[in-house]
Amino acid sequence: MQKKKMITAALPYANGPVHIGHLAGVYIPADVYARFQRRLGSDVAFICGSDEHGIPITIRAKKEGVTPQDIVDKYHSIIKKSFEDLGISFDEYSRTSSENHKKTSQDFFLKMYEKGKFTEEISEQYYDEQAGEFLADRYIVGTCPNCGNDGAYGDQCEKCGTTLSPSELINPKSALSGNIPILKETKNWYLPLNEYENFLNEWIIEGHKDDWKPNVYGQVKSWLNDGLKPRAMTRDLNWGVQVPLPDAEGKVLYVWFDAPIGYISFTKEWAEKNGKNWKDYWQSNDSDLIHFIGKDNIVFHCIIFPAMMKAHGDYIMPTNVPAFEFLNLENDKISTSRNWAVWAHEYVEEFPGQQDVLRYALLSSAPETKDNNFTWKDFQTKNNSELVGIFGNFINRVAVLVHKYYDGVIPTGNENAEELSEISKTAKEINEYLSKYEFRNALSALMNLARFGNQYLQTEEPWKTIKDQPEKAANSLFVGAQIAVGLAQLCEPFMPFSSEKLLNMFNTEKISWQEVENAKVLVKTGHQINESSLLFSKIEDETIDFQIQKLENTKQSNAKTNPKANPMKEEITFDDFTKIDLRTATILEAEKVEKADKLLKLKVDTGVDVRTVVSGIAESFTPEEIIGKQVMILLNLAPRKIRGIESQGMLLLTTKPDGKLSFVTPDETVENGIEIG
Numbered sequence: 001m002q003k004k005k006m007i008t009a010a011l012p013y014a015n016g017p018v019h020i021g022h023l024a025g026v027y028i029p030a031d032v033y034a035r036f037q038r039r040l041g042s043d044v045a046f047i048c049g050s051d052e053h054g055i056p057i058t059i060r061a062k063k064e065g066v067t068p069q070d071i072v073d074k075y076h077s078i079i080k081k082s083f084e085d086l087g088i089s090f091d092e093y094s095r096t097s098s099e100n101h102k103k104t105s106q107d108f109f110l111k112m113y114e115k116g117k118f119t120e121e122i123s124e125q126y127y128d129e130q131a132g133e134f135l136a137d138r139y140i141v142g143t144c145p146n147c148g149n150d151g152a153y154g155d156q157c158e159k160c161g162t163t164l165s166p167s168e169l170i171n172p173k174s175a176l177s178g179n180i181p182i183l184k185e186t187k188n189w190y191l192p193l194n195e196y197e198n199f200l201n202e203w204i205i206e207g208h209k210d211d212w213k214p215n216v217y218g219q220v221k222s223w224l225n226d227g228l229k230p231r232a233m234t235r236d237l238n239w240g241v242q243v244p245l246p247d248a249e250g251k252v253l254y255v256w257f258d259a260p261i262g263y264i265s266f267t268k269e270w271a272e273k274n275g276k277n278w279k280d281y282w283q284s285n286d287s288d289l290i291h292f293i294g295k296d297n298i299v300f301h302c303i304i305f306p307a308m309m310k311a312h313g314d315y316i317m318p319t320n321v322p323a324f325e326f327l328n329l330e331n332d333k334i335s336t337s338r339n340w341a342v343w344a345h346e347y348v349e350e351f352p353g354q355q356d357v358l359r360y361a362l363l364s365s366a367p368e369t370k371d372n373n374f375t376w377k378d379f380q381t382k383n384n385s386e387l388v389g390i391f392g393n394f395i396n397r398v399a400v401l402v403h404k405y406y407d408g409v410i411p412t413g414n415e416n417a418e419e420l421s422e423i424s425k426t427a428k429e430i431n432e433y434l435s436k437y438e439f440r441n442a443l444s445a446l447m448n449l450a451r452f453g454n455q456y457l458q459t460e461e462p463w464k465t466i467k468d469q470p471e472k473a474a475n476s477l478f479v480g481a482q483i484a485v486g487l488a489q490l491c492e493p494f495m496p497f498s499s500e501k502l503l504n505m506f507n508t509e510k511i512s513w514q515e516v517e518n519a520k521v522l523v524k525t526g527h528q529i530n531e532s533s534l535l536f537s538k539i540e541d542e543t544i545d546f547q548i549q550k551l552e553n554t555k556q557s558n559a560k561t562n563p564k565a566n567p568m569k570e571e572i573t574f575d576d577f578t579k580i581d582l583r584t585a586t587i588l589e590a591e592k593v594e595k596a597d598k599l600l601k602l603k604v605d606t607g608v609d610v611r612t613v614v615s616g617i618a619e620s621f622t623p624e625e626i627i628g629k630q631v632m633i634l635l636n637l638a639p640r641k642i643r644g645i646e647s648q649g650m651l652l653l654t655t656k657p658d659g660k661l662s663f664v665t666p667d668e669t670v671e672n673g674i675e676i677g
């Protein structure tokens, strides 16, 4: 009996639209696989949904001045529509903010809790006093202890890829307010991953050495070699699924605890609507669980989620986790925040009716084993030379000639012609490649059949033989029509829109993959075909130039903004601003402060008075070079004692790229005591 296929695709974060990197690295391959399994006759559940929890969403909401719910509502519908438009054939596309998901994740947590699978730990976590919130994961930024990147997050440095905890960051700052956080005690529930090392070693390292992709296997192995540590499964946050325990107010499940459970809750929703039992797909050995993900999610799908399922006790382990590497765009990393991307919803609008071109182009450069690159020029070439020049050209010639010579009726030909075996051979090849998750090879096999057909017609030249060898011409077009219908059948997982058009053009129905593998003749002599229409059309240079220009514009506008700038501080009113007394002033005297390398003691003429200011500028200036310099001073700052000296005010300074300080000064010398504002 065919096993059930429980196929999941990584849940997209509902804090932005979907781009070609997501499509090439997860959704299109997953869709090809799901469609192919359905054609094999497998009982498939292809499940996905928007991940609506997690800190990127709350941060985006704060930035845009709206609620997290506004953000997820907006992007959930954009993402869902993009998938539909591109033919991603999910059986269910739901969202983690649903009641059902909340209950499913809470039940999962409680079952683990009741079995004693968590440890409770009180730890000191960073806390933003101004915002009144604990700072988990992306709420905290600082310098990476590994590579020195000063924009590292509390859970990961995106520059070097190291996993971090907030306490490892150097100079941590709150991403909410820019303030330096304090440490505060809090209780959380941890999953002791170290206790699952033996199980993971046995299951993956010993059990899947040969059938899992080397990039996935290798990453898991290196995690296990380094040793696993307990990991907090709850967070002090207010956006997410509440921890279902009485003493857990203000705490939610860690987003990577609840997100993968989304696969389960969405399967439940689908099963409910379709009279199925979700447990047959998740808790039965007659089911294969397959997770399609990007490489950044390997640890969650190969270590944390399996450990959770193991701890829970009722679940099967994934059969395979075919993770993809990353797709770059025009040789640069795709980035949502830098808007360096080709957005799915924009593509659909700008290339109407050309969804399959994108599917084809992305699949043929899918980052299967290493990072790969998408360029618009390459996209154009793939369309014009391969889809139009080979695939479309072949099918068009067959259809046009069958209409021209035989009034659209398939002529008589040799049902045992040798060339016909190419169809079943291709079907078997694609089957073999897809069962190993080799999508590019599978697509090449399909294109090779189109190439074969094209060459066959070129050699046979029915447009010439029709005059004095009509039987030969009829046979050529009979064979040609079989190959064309073979392509119509076999291209469906890859290019579903074109497949539907083609099947309609040849007036025939979709059949199972096995039938294509076993058949020689797919349309009989005497079969009437429908009007032919063009399958693909040439993409002109102007269209491509427009897209390249769009990216160029993005690059230019990015250059104008500084990605390293700290987020804006809390808004103040105009009244707040008028309380600040800024003046022009001149430095009269400067001397070093004893035993303090950074400090200079200054005498400053503020126009109002002459006062003492202690300033941390000794590493950037010698006393001599600043005497006589005009500066700006914050005059009404409450006096503070620094190293026993009362400092009355603060000079305005900025930091140069080399880390040295420089004074903010008026661009020409003016009188002292002039108000700034």
Ligand SMILES: [Zn+2]
Pocket (backbone or CB within 6 Å): 144, 145, 146, 147, 148, 149, 152, 157, 158, 159, 160, 161, 162
């Ligand atoms: Zn780093």
